[in-house]
Amino acid sequence: MKSRTVIWTLAVVLAVLHQDFWYWDDRSLWFGFIPVGLGYHMLYSLATAALWAAAVVWAWPSEVEEEVDAYLKAHPEGGEA
């Protein structure tokens, strides 16, 4: 499977995991001071950062940069707007 497909599949999985109905009425605390509904979503933020780090490493759209380089080589005068 292509790395981009894996990354976007994981993004969809994370989107589904956001709806944590299993903690909806849970008032317990993690480490004695973090409400579980907050702690879960803090971990979620870290998982999100890990996903985007993986995306940058394995699924970066380098073709966009290559296309720009090729265009600027063919049009050294630069932008036209």
Add this chain to the structure above:
Amino acid sequence: MISVAIIAAYLALLLGLGVMSQRLNKGTSEDFFVASHSIGPILLLMSIFGTTMTAFAMVGSTAEAFESGVGVYGKMASWSGLVHSAVFFLVGIKLWGIGRRYGYVTQIQYFRDRFESGAFGYLLFPVLVGLVIPYLLVGLLGAGTVVRQVTTGAFPGLFPATNGGVPHWVSAAVISGVVLTYVFIGGLRAAAWANTFQTIVFMAIGCVTFYLISQRLGGAAEAIKMADPVKLAREGLVEPSQFLSYALIPLSVGMFPHLFQHWLTAKSAKTFRLTVIAHPIFIMIVWTPCILIGLWATGAVMDTPTGLHRIVPEGANPNAVLGMMVNKLTGDAMGGFLTAGILAAIMSSLDSQFMCLGTMFTNDVVVHFCGEKRFTDRQKIFMARAFIVAIVVITYLLSLAEPRSVFALGIWCFTGFAALFPLVFAAVYWKRATRAAAFATVIVTAATWFWLFRASNYGLDRDVLIFGMMPVAVILAASAVTMIVVSLITAPPSRETLDKFFPPRLADASN
């Protein structure tokens, strides 16, 4: 009084930063507006994050946690970590490529060419300005409320009506003046430097605030025991459908004018890598302490000569919660530093917004209407500044009206930008998206947004839900359906436009 002196010293420091950045300014309108494409990855991260985290993140998140409980992190912060970076990845990098190829500075320049219509800019410009004004308003409302709370008792003779606290009309005017001054001195470069500096300040001070307040309450474990237990879960405070619909609001980053400008003008696509990764973590660092302070405020008490009293009385203005906690639980000097940190977050949003409005007005309205050679560089910069001042005066006057919830007003602002997301997504990815559809999408979005915003009594009524979902779900659906249907029934873009914006891939061309 010490707190007032510290706040004043911080504002003076910012003005000094503006003067320093002016030394690097080449004096051209290009340097003023785009800083010669010289912003690297760290400046870009700080600038984007600092601009996105406004009073909404600090004052608003504390207020919303105080009112609606722990669910506020899931509503905005964790969704933003996922969706913001996805939009940077999907849309931002594509726009960077387009900006590098064709030299665009503003989103309107791009949309005009992509949708083959100069008139389209005249439609989109007032809509974008109309949506930026609530963003600015959130900053001024938040700053005014915090400064008033923290300076309570400082000037009893001068401001008796506010118990000696600096009133909103003074603090909002001073803050607007400081931001205008350093932006006018140094342009976008000054805004980027000030953003970086202020983002570091507000993240560091935010952590210190959290520590100090928790210590005064006996530690975080003791503080959370004082919180209203109802606010520690989402049950009864937010419905699952409403919680889910918040996912759409962070799409707003796809249409924010200041972010669009960063995408179009960044030095290299690689400068976005750090932003894509660090953005969710930075959001967590800022939102978590604010939300916990808001939760503690729902029940925290302090010992006074007359017995135990709630630190934040029931029925208090939620926007004032952070200021009250800082004022009552930290010393005068520390209160000054903490307020400077909060103001840093607010001003780091205002500066980029001001710059962006000036750039759009000059490039997209005046120069487009009168011609590129009609004005000198000096005249262009003057016009940008004049327009910025006019918008700031309008926003300032609006901020004197009946106060709104910073969180609710921020949500309405983001809702409008999010509902325009189909416009940029279709422009970048869908060859079939047409000029007529672009016009129709903007008109339908603006009309639907305004209709629902008016129905909410301009943000005063917090309970406007449609089928249990936030209004963004309906407005975004109307926008997307309009884009698709009108595109399919109108003539496609010209071959020339398609070749320009959808060139054959290098791999395809070489085969």
